[in-house]
Amino acid sequence: MKRKGSSPTMKDVAREAGVALGTVSKVFNGIPVGEEYKRRVEEAARQLGYQVNNYARALKTNRTRTAALILPNTVNPFFALLAGDVCKALARRGYRMLLALSDADPDAEQQCVRMVEQNKVDGIIGLTYNPALEINESVPFVSIDRYFGPAVPCVASDNFGGGQMAARKLMELGCERLLFFRIGSDVPGEADKRGDGFQAACQQAGIGCSTLLLRDEDGYEPFRAFLREHLRDGKLDFDGIFCNTDRLAYHVCRMLQGMGVNVPGDAQVIGFDGVRRFGSEALYCSTIAQPVTQIAETAVDILLQEDRGHLPSLICLPVSYIGDGTTKG
């Protein structure tokens, strides 16, 4: 590693270019000066390796080229993917990313917002659990997975379509007795539409669908009890199970294995998310995969859009089915 000495200042650039300090300032702030002056200042800045002080520029232009991302954590691999893709989408557009983690706690989220507002960010992208979040209206905000109303753009997967896709795929693969398992936050969100889509597709096909809907606090054990209750002579009452996350599908497959129910022979299981072992190795189960990169790119595009008068209130991006081991196809 090389440690460089102190950076050149605007005065150094002015001296090198042979112009007045005010001329350098004008060039750096985009105020018109003669072409020849502009060329000399830019040449001198390049030669000296002058870095424009973004803090000083931010005060003048009211732009910091910094956006914040608020997430519950980076441990959940879906959030980890999202953090990486938002960071890269911002970097491609010349923006830096402040990361703030809230642990899905409403008060912590409000503190995150306060904290990033203090830094005069150009915008905030948030995957939040606080329906009453207060955000300064001068700060552009894009929500992921949670719809706040027409004035706040929300970007999400096509959760409803994904739920339908899971039901139709299970039926196509021969399932006749369907079950939907859900665990999650009790704050309403776009992800709730996974179950709505699944049940709508079942109803449309004229077949029944059992459900068990739990909150995170309930843990995974009630699913095991439910499965045990529906196990008669080693045979499960259901032959197709849709879980609202890959993580739940992973638990359910292990529970079934422990009960002697063969997956996918006796029961086929589809999860949702499309997360992979070690972030990029094998999937955990057959799944409805979220388009994480497109979610990130779309959220950043909307965040940085100049015309704030005509923004969509909800954008749902297409998901895709990937069969991998826990279904027959």
Added chain:
Amino acid sequence: MKRKGSSPTMKDVAREAGVALGTVSKVFNGIPVGEEYKRRVEEAARQLGYQVNNYARALKTNRTRTAALILPNTVNPFFALLAGDVCKALARRGYRMLLALSDADPDAEQQCVRMVEQNKVDGIIGLTYNPALEINESVPFVSIDRYFGPAVPCVASDNFGGGQMAARKLMELGCERLLFFRIGSDVPGEADKRGDGFQAACQQAGIGCSTLLLRDEDGYEPFRAFLREHLRDGKLDFDGIFCNTDRLAYHVCRMLQGMGVNVPGDAQVIGFDGVRRFGSEALYCSTIAQPVTQIAETAVDILLQEDRGHLPSLICLPVSYIGDGTTKG
């Protein structure tokens, strides 16, 4: 969500407090004024919900209370854990975190450094792959996992001790023919000491140790070929394998399974990292677990230390063995 109107300014605070604008400025910048003035300004700021503009303050105090973290990506679950823990360690100390992702590309890392330097961060924590990285000497820098020399503090796991621990654990569990598998970057780093420690412990115990050391570009297939070559009549030449990452151990266990070698019956496998399925579920294998939270806390403590004259050049934090399925204990 509530969208608030525009924020109060210093002028509003001055009016509310019934003092001059300069008095407000002094209070916000820690310049002494009379106690009564100070009280009135603080009371008015509180009542109006005035947010100190950190950009303006940064220009005056040369402090931004922002630090940057440079990582290759957030997809690798070890990096995802580290990103989360560094972010939380900074937040606990009132600091925000800029995240910059380099994809382990040396040029991209240099660009990350330039980019964060432009934002006048108070320091940088980097897990980098560029031994020639240039960093302005006025910016505190703490390296993770890569030692640059005595002037740049480096925080890492006790990789050497972890390698020794793996060898001794395998011997304790009855292994006599040991193998070390390594895949990684060809830039020298602290993680190389995992193999050094493993081999040192073997030598000390007077038993041999075979090795296969590969670079990331080589991929995992040469490990499979090596294992096949050492398989005679369905029996592997080795009964204890130490892999330098959990990810490699995961691949090796699948390869062995495919060859009919029982893990842990015929061969015991230990990985390194301690990463978990979905970030917080089951481990992938028996492992030497890195103390990620302590690495993050230590790196942040060193980064923010006022006295930069007496910093350690290398801090190695203790790892721990966790047996989980791929060893006999």
